[in-house]
Amino acid sequence: MNQQSHIDLFAGKRILVVEDEYFIADEVRQKLDHLQAVVVGPASSVEEGLVLIEQEKIDAAILDVHLGDEFVFPVAEKLDQLDIPFVFATGYDPAFISEEFSGFAFCEKPTELEKIAKALFASSTSSDWH
Template sequence: MSEFSGIKVLIVEDEGFVALMIEDMLQDLGCEVVASVAGLKEACSVAATAEVDLAVLDINLGGEQSFPVAEILLERGVPFIFSTGYGAGGLPTELSGSPVLSKPFSAKTMQETLSSALGLTLRR
């Protein structure tokens, strides 16, 4: 049984292949992907209403930034991870402490970042 079993995750990613890769990684860890959305408007809507324990947010969604989604999740107390090719330097000041997965990332890096975002201690 994984420490991530049953964790409900929202994926916000506009690149189909990357979204599928993230979905596979999360499912391999035991997570349940509740939704995978590509656009900012839909992501905001899902983030405001879906029952999720965590979200993985691509920062750049077809030229729009996902920071409004992060703000909604913050208000709801839902932890999130930014997934980006730009590194942590691309975050606005109010979100600068957020966990960041730098693309490309491995399943091990995903697992470590998930643990950190959820406040779990990894079993070695």
């Protein structure tokens, strides 16, 4: 599957975006809207992210690791418990990723949606989404 067909898999998916930098969050939202995804959020804090997970249907998530003075790991833990795929998107060194999440996809900012689509949808579980 080429990158274009991976990125096409965003269409119709409900994507949680957890990002505390307004302009980055808005750029990701616009790109996902263009790909016909439904953006859940964006949430700018762990608390907002957890509330959205409880209140909304979510197919996948894009998580900034560092949100102000907190890390996004409680949101990642909740998504993992619910078997919702996610990627970390951050400008920080991957060494900041908690050991328990070392097997999860990591994408550097600026957010590359092609790479994220491949990480989210190219796994064996992606067949459930076709």
